[in-house]
Amino acid sequence: MPTGTLQIKLSSGQMVPSPGRGVQREEEVCKYIDVTTCIGCKACEVACVEWNDMPFQQTTFDNTYQTMPSTAWNYWNLIKFNEHTREDGTFTWLMRKDQCMHCEDPGCLRACPADGAIVQYTNGIVDFQQENCIGCQYCVSGCPFDIPKFNSSTKKVYKCTLCSDRVGQGLEPACIKSCPTGCLKFGTKNDMRALAETRARQLREHSGFPNAGVYDPPSVGGTHVIYVLHDITKPELYGGLPSNPQIPVTYTAWKRFAKPIGLLLTLLAAPVAFFHYVTEGPKEPQPPDRPGRNVPQ
Amino acid sequence: MTPETVRLDEPIHRTVSAHGQTTVHENELLRHPVYTRVVHWSYAIFFVLALLSGLAIYSPWLYRWLTPLFGGGPMTRLLHPWFSLAFVLIFALQLLNWSALMAWTSNDRRWLKRLKEYVTNEEPLEPEYVGFFNAGQKLYFWAIVGSCVLFLVTGIPIWFPATFGRAVVAISYVLHDVAALVMLAGFIVHIYEGTAQQPGTFQAMTRGTVEKRWAWTHHPAWYRAVTGRDPRADYEATVKRQANG
Numbered sequence: 001m002p003t004g005t006l007q008i009k010l011s012s013g014q015m016v017p018s019p020g021r022g023v024q025r026e027e028e029v030c031k032y033i034d035v036t037t038c039i040g041c042k043a044c045e046v047a048c049v050e051w052n053d054m055p056f057q058q059t060t061f062d063n064t065y066q067t068m069p070s071t072a073w074n075y076w077n078l079i080k081f082n083e084h085t086r087e088d089g090t091f092t093w094l095m096r097k098d099q100c101m102h103c104e105d106p107g108c109l110r111a112c113p114a115d116g117a118i119v120q121y122t123n124g125i126v127d128f129q130q131e132n133c134i135g136c137q138y139c140v141s142g143c144p145f146d147i148p149k150f151n152s153s154t155k156k157v158y159k160c161t162l163c164s165d166r167v168g169q170g171l172e173p174a175c176i177k178s179c180p181t182g183c184l185k186f187g188t189k190n191d192m193r194a195l196a197e198t199r200a201r202q203l204r205e206h207s208g209f210p211n212a213g214v215y216d217p218p219s220v221g222g223t224h225v226i227y228v229l230h231d232i233t234k235p236e237l238y239g240g241l242p243s244n245p246q247i248p249v250t251y252t253a254w255k256r257f258a259k260p261i262g263l264l265l266t267l268l269a270a271p272v273a274f275f276h277y278v279t280e281g282p283k284e285p286q287p288p289d290r291p292g293r294n295v296p297q
Numbered sequence: 298m299t300p301e302t303v304r305l306d307e308p309i310h311r312t313v314s315a316h317g318q319t320t321v322h323e324n325e326l327l328r329h330p331v332y333t334r335v336v337h338w339s340y341a342i343f344f345v346l347a348l349l350s351g352l353a354i355y356s357p358w359l360y361r362w363l364t365p366l367f368g369g370g371p372m373t374r375l376l377h378p379w380f381s382l383a384f385v386l387i388f389a390l391q392l393l394n395w396s397a398l399m400a401w402t403s404n405d406r407r408w409l410k411r412l413k414e415y416v417t418n419e420e421p422l423e424p425e426y427v428g429f430f431n432a433g434q435k436l437y438f439w440a441i442v443g444s445c446v447l448f449l450v451t452g453i454p455i456w457f458p459a460t461f462g463r464a465v466v467a468i469s470y471v472l473h474d475v476a477a478l479v480m481l482a483g484f485i486v487h488i489y490e491g492t493a494q495q496p497g498t499f500q501a502m503t504r505g506t507v508e509k510r511w512a513w514t515h516h517p518a519w520y521r522a523v524t525g526r527d528p529r530a531d532y533e534a535t536v537k538r539q540a541n542g
Contacts, residue, residue, distance in 0.1 A: 016358075133371070141462075251467065259355070260356070269486055276416075281418065283515075284514075291539065
């Protein structure tokens with residue numbers, strides 16, 4: 001994906017800071033999604049397909065209004081339709097726009113072994129650079145939101161870019177632009193967070209949703225896509241949004257520390273062997289061709 | 298070995314052996330027959346390919362310069378499991394070939410107790426009980442067998458992540474790394490021992506023969522078994538002959 005004017009602050013497969021880190025003054029961006037005012041019109045889905053020039057395709061019907069069961073490598077934005085029965089027996093839709101959450105601490109990027117295949121820009125967008133992707137799919141197992149999708153013919157992984165190509169040019173993402181109800185907004189992380197808190201308070205105090213709250217999970221350092229939910233205590237109801245998303249510890253502790261240390265210790269075998277030869281010498285068949293004697297030096 | 302396993306590698310054994318021979322010169326003994334050598338170098342090649350392609354994936358910030366050898370990152374990822382599968386399958390032939398020779402005995406425990414003397418070259422001649430393989434060689438062999446099992450059990454989920462799921466892949470990849478580190482450390486020591494450390498050893502795996510001197514020095518019990526002679530007596534006789542010029 002084109003980086004435009006965006007600076008990279010974090011890159012997969014690298015141990016050193018990326019050149020973009022700290023160079024420019026840059027606001028962190030954020031997508032705001034108020035599920036309580038989403039009407040399930042799917043304009044955002046169409047806008048995503050249009051802007052990214054994705055092919056029109058057959059979908060799977062599984063007795064809901066949902067376009068397909070889950071996002072796909074060439075379908076990055078999907079409204080999840082969940083039929084929910086309230087405690088009083090009445091029915092409601094819980095609709096959630098599912099796409100990449102653009103985590104501040106991205107599990108995909110941590111898991112990725114390919115140099116520069118997953119990058120995080122200084123504005124917080126996490127982007128896949130397909131030309132560097134080796135198709136190992138570690139990112140799939142590193143992501144707590146089941147977002148990266150593998151294309152078995154190109155052997156590459158794809159996901160929502162938060163329209164980094166548009167944002168790099170000062171435009172809002174395509175999905176935001178298309179939303180007719182204003183349930184999608186785009187701005188700085190601070191502004192969107194404040195807006196979401198205000199909306200959640202409104203829902204709690206005036207709309208009869210005592211558990212309304214903002215979904216911005218700290219276990220992944222917060223996300224650059226945040227939700228206002230009617231019930232923050234049960235995010236799973238909204239099509240499997242994890243209440244405590246976790247990056248597998250094998251991609252954090254192991255990869256960051258044990259992996260390089262383990263390799264270093266293993267490769268030490270080579271200099272150890274070399275200095276063994278230098279200090280102890282070879283073990284020759286006895287008696288050696290030329291008789292010798294050991295001297296203590 | 299059960300009759301079934303003998304039958305499994307018997308046709309390969311017969312075919313390979315029919316296409317080669319070993320020349321045993323004067324004062325030499327046959328160490329590794331043609332079949333053993335061909336099998337050894339076949340899996341050695343695939344091991345090195347798997348190692349180089351694996352290192353590029355293990356630590357790209359150190360070893361991405363290896364990926365062009367295999368046609369770039371994606372091809373490296375694509376080929377690595379095939380190299381590894383070939384290595385494991387061919388090594389299975391060596392497992393059938395050597396499992397009897399590699400059986401652990403009480404002598405091997407005795408040998409390990411004097412590992413320090415072995416490493417520091419304190420005794421030029423190995424103890425008389427050391428047979429075809431010493432305990433160090435046996436440990437390396439069984440470490441490879443264990444690593445191969447671990448490689449296979451963890452490698453297949455990493456190969457087909459969609460089938461096995463997120464958690465299995467996340468755990469498998471750590472165990473895969475551990476097996477790789479064990480193998481790499483053993484491999485480095487193996488190359489050193491087989492070349493610079495013990496002159497006369499490398500030819501055992503290339504031409505297939507070793508000097509008799511080499512045999513009574515490093516594997517006296519094996520020397521006794523194949524020649525029917527006393528290794529220590531033959532050694533002393535040679536020393537005496539050398540002294541008399």
